[in-house]
Amino acid sequence: MGIQIDNRYPKLLPASRWIRHKHIEALISYAERSKNLITSKIGESEEGRTLHTIRWGRGDKRLFIWTQMHGNEPTASHALDQFIQDLEHNPELQVLKDKIQIAIIPLLNPDGAERFQRRNALGIDLNRDAVARSSKEMKVFFRFMENFNPTWAFNMHDQRNIFSVGAQDICASLSFLAASPDENRSISLERKASMQLISALMPNLEAQLSGHFGRYTDEFYPKALGDNLMKMGIPNILFEAGYFPNDDLRTKASALISNALIDSVQLIAEDKWQFVDTENYFLIPENKQKLRDLILRAVKFRNCKMDLALMKKEIPNPDRDELDLVYELVDIGDLSHLKGITEKEGGQINSLKDININQLANFSLDDGQLYNFKDGVLQPL
Ligand SMILES: [Zn+2]
Numbered sequence: 001m002g003i004q005i006d007n008r009y010p011k012l013l014p015a016s017r018w019i020r021h022k023h024i025e026a027l028i029s030y031a032e033r034s035k036n037l038i039t040s041k042i043g044e045s046e047e048g049r050t051l052h053t054i055r056w057g058r059g060d061k062r063l064f065i066w067t068q069m070h071g072n073e074p075t076a077s078h079a080l081d082q083f084i085q086d087l088e089h090n091p092e093l094q095v096l097k098d099k100i101q102i103a104i105i106p107l108l109n110p111d112g113a114e115r116f117q118r119r120n121a122l123g124i125d126l127n128r129d130a131v132a133r134s135s136k137e138m139k140v141f142f143r144f145m146e147n148f149n150p151t152w153a154f155n156m157h158d159q160r161n162i163f164s165v166g167a168q169d170i171c172a173s174l175s176f177l178a179a180s181p182d183e184n185r186s187i188s189l190e191r192k193a194s195m196q197l198i199s200a201l202m203p204n205l206e207a208q209l210s211g212h213f214g215r216y217t218d219e220f221y222p223k224a225l226g227d228n229l230m231k232m233g234i235p236n237i238l239f240e241a242g243y244f245p246n247d248d249l250r251t252k253a254s255a256l257i258s259n260a261l262i263d264s265v266q267l268i269a270e271d272k273w274q275f276v277d278t279e280n281y282f283l284i285p286e287n288k289q290k291l292r293d294l295i296l297r298a299v300k301f302r303n304c305k306m307d308l309a310l311m312k313k314e315i316p317n318p319d320r321d322e323l324d325l326v327y328e329l330v331d332i333g334d335l336s337h338l339k340g341i342t343e344k345e346g347g348q349i350n351s352l353k354d355i356n357i358n359q360l361a362n363f364s365l366d367d368g369q370l371y372n373f374k375d376g377v378l379q380p381l
Contacts, residue, residue, distance in 0.1 A: 009085035019074035021110040043140030049110035057101035064150035066105040071112020075241035076156030079257035100269035130228040153236035161243040166285030169339040172214030177238040179226035193235040199280035214287035295340025301349040307335035326376030
């Protein structure tokens, strides 16, 4: 069975990674028009953008999901696009409405999303503000959470393209973590439950995109949200949507997540996760940072042979109302320990200026016959 791309329902969000407050309004107004979903305003961001919840069901088990607490990580919001339409229409889910309820905050960090940045308008990383709660967004988050009193929580993120499945040359298209509740990385009951639920999700995920899953290190982060929820006794799963070759919009990760959400509702509502052990969780290879978007191997620059590594970078362009994709040099030298998602070997680099890391690519390879970069933008050949 191959992957089912998210087109079960008409898309509510644009095919873009720059998902902002104005786009999320489409999910909210869909929910307002629906029969089975309920929306409410729960507060505002630092700059006064409304934070909403979408709720469904009335059961004792309570699943809390939020997306884009990092503004530039929209893949799970795309997954919600299809998932909320499933909550409205999918008959397999309707029968579970008396067993489980779900609360979703789509886009917890709208000010960050506006700027296409990780942090909020004041530069606070919301995922490190779980203890101090100094940001307006995390104050709203915890006030809502204490009221909803979740029995499960899903913390939805995107990871960079550098993450590989273990040391293999394979993109981790979706990664998981059952965070540690303390420095000893104890496997508390809540953490074990999270590992069991991830284990229960794995067979279906593997059937869709075999071998493309990673697991994060369980080092304890005292200020991180997932670690603190674990400490508070709330089982929770970190989802990290990742890359797949030639899928810049991450439609594959989005499809994997929306399918995993449907499975999770069923597994939680009927307590099926309890009968699954943690084995599959530990079988997921731990992520390594082996990959780069493009490696030009053994190229010559001013008579010196070297490898160049480049990463794609998304820069908001308000005129186009879209992200520009540019390439940045991230490493130069002997890069035999790294693997390019795309690689080319040999050739001559032509550049009028010096080249260095942390600058936009401004050179051509073999007189522009292979690659020609101007201010980071790859020119058509
Ligand atoms: Zn994140």
